[in-house]
Amino acid sequence: MPRQVLIVTSILCLLSGGLGLWLGYERFSLTESDVIAAAAARWSADTGVSDLSSCIAYARPEGDVWLELTCGMDDLKRRYVFDHGGNLIGSSEADT
Numbered sequence: 001m002p003r004q005v006l007i008v009t010s011i012l013c014l015l016s017g018g019l020g021l022w023l024g025y026e027r028f029s030l031t032e033s034d035v036i037a038a039a040a041a042r043w044s045a046d047t048g049v050s051d052l053s054s055c056i057a058y059a060r061p062e063g064d065v066w067l068e069l070t071c072g073m074d075d076l077k078r079r080y081v082f083d084h085g086g087n088l089i090g091s092s093e094a095d096t
Contacts, residue, residue, distance in 0.1 A: 043071035
């Protein structure tokens with residue numbers, strides 16, 4: 001095998017391994033606090049209310065669901081459901 005092919009292949013392997021480690025670390029470093037803060041900011045944007053202290057999080061290890069957050073009271077109450085990657089998989093007006 002030519003030396004140049006071996007060098008290029010080695011460099012591509014190292015780069016892909018480094019990218020995999022970096023992406024894995026980004027996913028691993030996501031905390032519940034990060035998700036709760038993002039959900040509170042989303043609720044604030046949805047309702048126009050600036051009080052972010054009215055969000056309550058529940059861990060729901062059922063299937064794809066990681067966290068369920070309920071924010072607000074009465075007419076402004078919303079429910080947000082997140083998966084283990086921190087992705088929003090459902091949102092609705094919560095039952096009062």
